[in-house]
Amino acid sequence: MTQKLNRRDLLRGAAAAGALGTVWPLSESLSPRQAMAAARDLGVSYDPAPFTLGVASGDPLPDGVVLWTRLAPEPLALTQNLPDSVEVEWVVAEDPLLKRRTAHGKVAASAAQGHSVHIPVRCLEPGRRYYYRFKALGKTSRVGRTKTAPVGPVREVRFAAANCQAFHDGFYAAHRGIAGEDLDFVVHLGDYIYEHGQVGGQHVRDHEGPEVFTLADYRRRHALYKGDPALRAMHAAHPVFLTWDDHEVANDYSGTNPSEPFVTRRAAAYQAYYEHMPLRDGNGVQIYRNRRWGDLLELDILDLRQYRSAQNLPDGTILGAAQKAWLKERVDTAGDSWHCWVNSIMLSQLAKPGGGYYFTDQWDGFRAERAEVLGHVHETGMPDLVVITGDWHSAFVDDVVADFDQPDAPVIGTEFTAHSITSGAYSAEWNATNGPVMGGANPHLKYFEGNRYGYDVHEVTPRRWSTHMRVIDDRRDPYSPVRTLTTFHVDRGRAGSHEDPATANSPAQYRRRAPSG
Numbered sequence: 001m002t003q004k005l006n007r008r009d010l011l012r013g014a015a016a017a018g019a020l021g022t023v024w025p026l027s028e029s030l031s032p033r034q035a036m037a038a039a040r041d042l043g044v045s046y047d048p049a050p051f052t053l054g055v056a057s058g059d060p061l062p063d064g065v066v067l068w069t070r071l072a073p074e075p076l077a078l079t080q081n082l083p084d085s086v087e088v089e090w091v092v093a094e095d096p097l098l099k100r101r102t103a104h105g106k107v108a109a110s111a112a113q114g115h116s117v118h119i120p121v122r123c124l125e126p127g128r129r130y131y132y133r134f135k136a137l138g139k140t141s142r143v144g145r146t147k148t149a150p151v152g153p154v155r156e157v158r159f160a161a162a163n164c165q166a167f168h169d170g171f172y173a174a175h176r177g178i179a180g181e182d183l184d185f186v187v188h189l190g191d192y193i194y195e196h197g198q199v200g201g202q203h204v205r206d207h208e209g210p211e212v213f214t215l216a217d218y219r220r221r222h223a224l225y226k227g228d229p230a231l232r233a234m235h236a237a238h239p240v241f242l243t244w245d246d247h248e249v250a251n252d253y254s255g256t257n258p259s260e261p262f263v264t265r266r267a268a269a270y271q272a273y274y275e276h277m278p279l280r281d282g283n284g285v286q287i288y289r290n291r292r293w294g295d296l297l298e299l300d301i302l303d304l305r306q307y308r309s310a311q312n313l314p315d316g317t318i319l320g321a322a323q324k325a326w327l328k329e330r331v332d333t334a335g336d337s338w339h340c341w342v343n344s345i346m347l348s349q350l351a352k353p354g355g356g357y358y359f360t361d362q363w364d365g366f367r368a369e370r371a372e373v374l375g376h377v378h379e380t381g382m383p384d385l386v387v388i389t390g391d392w393h394s395a396f397v398d399d400v401v402a403d404f405d406q407p408d409a410p411v412i413g414t415e416f417t418a419h420s421i422t423s424g425a426y427s428a429e430w431n432a433t434n435g436p437v438m439g440g441a442n443p444h445l446k447y448f449e450g451n452r453y454g455y456d457v458h459e460v461t462p463r464r465w466s467t468h469m470r471v472i473d474d475r476r477d478p479y480s481p482v483r484t485l486t487t488f489h490v491d492r493g494r495a496g497s498h499e500d501p502a503t504a505n506s507p508a509q510y511r512r513r514a515p516s517g
Contacts, residue, residue, distance in 0.1 A: 006476035007042035008170045025076055026220055035076045043171055043478055044227035049073040050082070050115075050137055053223060054232035057146035057239040058278030059291070060185060062126035065146050065239055067092070068278035069134045070116035071109050075223035078216045084111045089135040090119055096131045096143055109136065114219055114275040126151045127294070144236040147184055154294030158182060160238075160470075161456045163189035163245075163344075163390025164420035165225070170475030172230035174421045174454050177470060177482035179233040181457060184293065186238045189390030190245030190344040191423065192277075193221050195269070213265050218272030226276065230478065240278065243287050243301050245344040245391055248273050252361045255306040255320075288323050290330055292337075297460055300330050301342040311365030318366040319373075327373060334382045338460055338492075341387045346396070348415050349404035353441045362391065371403050378402035378412050384492060385413030386465055388458065392417050393425040394450035395469055397488050399496050401444055411444075411495040416467045416488070418456040422475050425450045435509030446497065448510040452485060465490040466500075 014020040021027040025039040046052035050071040057065045067090060072080055086109045094100040102124060109115040117134075124130060127150030134141040160178045178186060195212045212218050226232060246253050249269040253262070270285055279285065287303040307320025319327060341347070345362040347370065357364040377385060387400060400413035425431070431450035439445050454471035468487045472480040486503035490496070499511070 006171065006478075008168065008476055010042065011168050025224055026217075032074055032077045039076060039224065039227055044224065045229050046075055046227055047142055047232065048139065050139060051134060051141035053226040053276070054235055055132070055134065055141050055144040056235035056278045057132065057144060058242060059280055059289075060147060060149045060239045060241075061291075062149045062151045064120060064122040064124045065130075065148060066278045066280050067119040067121055067132050067134075067144075067146075068117065069141060070114060070275060071136055072115065072223060075227065076220055078220070080111075080115060082111065082115055085109070086115060086136055088117050090117075090132065092121055092124070092130050092132045094128070094130060096145070098131060098133060098143065102130065114272070116275040118274075118279060120280055124148050127154075142236060146239045149292065150294040152294055154296035155461065157184050157293045157297050157458075157460045159185045159187060159458050161187045161189055161388045161390070161416075161418050161458065162234075162421055163418055164191040164393055164423035165231070166191075166194045166420075166423040167225050167228070168194075169424050170422035170453070171478035171480075172228045172234075172421060173472045173475065173478055173480035174230075174470070174482070175228070175234040176230035176479070177472065178455055179230065179237040183238050183457070186234065186240045187299075187342055187388065188240055188242050189342065189388065189418070190243055191247045191390065191420075192242075192244065192273075193218075193225050194247045194423075195221070195250055213268070215268040215271055218269050219275065222272055222276040235278075241291065241299060241301055241342065242277055242279065243303060243342055243344050244273065244305060246305060246361075249305070253305065254308050254310050256309055288326065295335070295337055296462065297338045297340060298330075298335065299340050299342055300327060302327070302344070304344050308366070311360045314368070316366050317369055318363060319369065324369065324373065328376050331377055331380050331382050334380075337384070338465060339382060339385045341385070343387050343389045343415075345391045346389055346415070346417055347387050348396070348398035348400060348444060349442060350438065350445075351404075351441050353437060358438075367405075371405070374400065374402050374412065378410065382412075383495070384465075384490075385495075386458075386490060387413060387415040388456070389415055389417040390420070393420040393423050394431070394448065395419045395452075395456075395485075396445065397447035397467075397497055397499075398442075399444040399446060404444070407443070413495055414465075414488075414490050414497045416456060416458075419449075419452055419454045419469065419471060421455065422453060425453075431509040439510040439512060445510070446512045447486075447488070447499065447508060449485065449508040451507070451509070454482065454485070463492050465492075467497075 014023045050073045056068040091104040291299045396417035398415040399411045401409040403409040452471040457468040459466045469485040486506045487500040
């Protein structure tokens with residue numbers, strides 16, 4: 001049933017009336033009780049205390065996963081009325097009733113880590129479904145489901161990619177869709193939270209209280225996002241691999257900004273991110289890593305924020321020296337499988353007609369390093385590269401070429417940039433006008449669609465990679481149905497993609513048609 005007043009329109013109306021401070025749950029003028037009431041009006045509901053924020057699992061390995069929860073009896077409060085240390089029991093079983101237990105234990109949830117727990121469970125069997133649950137303070141959490149990575153031959157892997165989920169821009173019907181998919185795992189490509197709010201494309205920071213800077217503020221922002229039941233359902237249904245983009249900290253930030261206020265703010269944001277995600281290590285969070293799904297798929301998960309320099313410098317870096325060396329070594333040692341780069345911002349060139357680039361916060365602002373890395377892929381002959389990307393709030397399909405400045409550079413891979421979960425895209429008028437313009441200026445661009453919201457499902461077999469663009473009808477509806485807009489395929493051993501004939505006439509603002517005849 002669709003809610004009579006959706007949160008996007010409620011916030012837009014309140015902003016226009018100058019009354020946003022009375023409806024935004026994190027407004028400083030609201031008491032904790034008023035904040036919860038305001039949150040409920042925006043479609044927020046929480047699991048029973050103290051496990052209000054739900055449960056999650058992540059970073060699956062062949063012998064284990066990380067289990068996560070956070071004790072937050074009052075999720076929107078500045079502080080939690082809890083002891084400094086709370087004992088949390090956990091159990092992993094082979095069945096949803098938790099009768100066939102395979103692992104269990106106890107861990108302390110400390111105030112210093114926001115009463116979050118991160119349990120690196122080991123000694124599990126590869127390629128198996130498991131179920132888990134927590135207990136604390138005499139209460140029991142919901143049951144979560146997870147899966148370990150397989151080893152050896154794998155016939156198929158199915159996973160979803162999600163990104164950009166601004167709470168103020170709509171409900172998470174797309175996450176509800178992901179929760180119901182038959183998947184092995186989910187990849188989140190960044191902008192899990194936003195450090196400010198927007199209504200109608202305008203920043204409304206002054207109406208929400210200060211833009212978030214402190215650990216307490218970032219904790220409350222994460223807790224508000226976890227208040228959408230569809231997001232909690234997604235986490236309870238599937239393990240996740242994670243990377244981040246900018247809004248987990250601040251818009252378009254460079255991780256190497258040395259100013260003391262920013263360093264302090266970034267530390268607070270990183271700690272809050274760790275406290276709310278199923279990550280392995282919170283002591284200097286290292287996001288970039290390699291993970292395998294049997295002999296079928298290798299994931300190289302990139303961190304394109306923490307180590308980057310400023311944009312548009314002759315010697316600028318988006319990867320940082322250590323991560324670049326690591327990625328090139330990954331190319332050197334690539335096995336006989338599909339190779340997927342988990343990439344938060346667009347890798348492919350997006351040039352403007354007549355010169356310049358649409359956005360240099362993405363790889364276009366680090367062109368020399370992009371040419372170096374992609375040149376290395378070409379020189380080594382690494383085949384079967386697919387890049388999955390977020391950030392743009394629109395869907396793109398690009399041929400990845402060895403050097404975007406060379407018109408005849410060979411195609412060495414494919415990039416799929418996914419729709420956002422909710423975060424606002426350009427207007428339909430802008431998309432209709434500029435889709436063909438972008439296509440004309442970028443011969444490697446094969447497809448653009450910017451009027452919809454959703455996620456991608458990637459279905460990978462030894463012979464073919466298929467990307468299904470799932471879209472919702474209306475982000476204002478928490479129960480909006482999900483459908484497949486179009487599907488693109490990449491055939492093993494052949495660089496470049498092709499659209500499925502069954503969906504090749506679906507709506508889009510640009511698609512490059514193959515020459516006739």
